[in-house]
Amino acid sequence: MSSEIFAWPTDTRRITSGYRTIERPTHHGIDIADPGKHPIFASASGRISRSYKSDSYGECIFMEHQINGQIFETVYAHMQTGSRAVSVGEKVSQHTQIGVMGNTGDSNGQHLHFELHKGKWNASKTNAVDPLKYLEKSMAVLSKSNNKTQTLYLPKDAKTWTVYKLDRPPVKNNKANWAGVLKPSKFGGLQYEVLDTPYRDIVTIQTRDFGKVNIYVASGTGAVMR
Ligand SMILES: [Zn+2]
CATH class of the missing domain: 2.70.70.10 (Glucose Permease (Domain IIA))
Structure with missing residues (x-):
């Protein structure tokens, strides 16, 4: 410790x-x-x-x-x-x-x-x-150091999912920190390779529309990481 x-x-x-x-x-x-x-x-x-x-x-x-x-x-x-x-x-x-x-x-x-x-x-x-x-940093950082690539799955029943600018704290109430909104349901769910884990339960992904962003994936959000 x-x-x-x-x-x-x-x-x-x-x-x-x-x-x-x-x-x-x-x-x-x-x-x-x-x-x-x-x-x-x-x-x-x-x-x-x-x-x-x-x-x-x-x-x-x-x-x-x-x-x-x-x-x-x-x-x-x-x-x-x-x-x-x-x-x-x-x-x-x-x-x-x-x-x-x-x-x-x-x-x-x-x-x-x-x-x-x-x-x-x-x-x-x-x-x-x-x-x-x-x-x-999150537990996911530890698994990354084992050279395991993780994939993030956003469920198809999720209508919107906020993503955050990399250089801002991922704070939901603060729109200035948003990079955009993903729409998993529109695509029957979405999946991304996890690039980094800057904070606990926050991972970095590459999106088509918003570039590299942070996303909140704690258990309870419906996000799955494998
Ligand atoms: Zn306070």
Whole structure:
């Protein structure tokens, strides 16, 4: 388990809002949302630097990490009331559950607001970085390193499937990040060779109409990878 890699902080990969998007330039983290109960995990090993309830962050935990001499700080916000499972000063290893996804503080609907700071957190968030650039790559990357070519199948009952520009975070609500919309049903389903896996559950494919794009293929979407 490498501490150089930040692990995904919950068990769902559905990103509903990206880092400093055009619509939300002051959104200094990413939002990950799904209904149901979702544990929040320590993204890397480290020390709990804050654990409190704020009007904006709600029930939140901050963690400090030392990675190859560089300090990072992660923030996990809007947790369920009473779910914070660690206290300030505690040393916690990567993947440890520290809370449960919730809807506390300034939040409309259950989600995890996750921030990553290169350096310490500060009120003006000057050290914030895009978590998607640091979070672990998908399992599909591991299978690719075994020299297995994977094919992505989009089912014929799917009417539309959004694809994303390679240089933008794949955020569904942010149309500026869209490269286009595929129409699997029109073609009795579609299939593509998987070229890369830039993020967990996101793969890169070559499309006829939009060129090279990223596409969200998590289980539950109906996408099949073989
Ligand atoms: Zn957020």
